[in-house]
Amino acid sequence: MNSHEGIRIAVAAKQNAPENGDIVAFWNAIPDEELFKVEAVRVNLKPEDLPGKPLSRVKCERCGESVMDSREILLGGRILCRACANGAYYEKL
Incomplete structure (x- = not known):
């Protein structure tokens, strides 16, 4: 908490899961780097x-x-x- 540093994870995937088919297999086939955007951030929290x-x-x-x-x-x-x-x-x- 004292460092004010954190990690922000946001959805980066541009595709949608298919209407029919195995949704779990679809998302498992995509590398994490394509699914999520990970950023180092500074968090300034008020007391x-x-x-x-x-x-x-x-x-x-x-x-x-x-x-x-x-x-x-x-x-x-x-x-x-x-x-x-x-x-x-x-x-x-």
């Missing part, structure tokens, strides 16, 4: 994004849930969680 104990904690003024590590949104002078400020990514059952 609040590092693992460990939260650095800050506030309560959403609408739903009361805890919002940690500066993820709160100030909207209309109120501290809100992302779900209350922007709408949730989920739907309650």
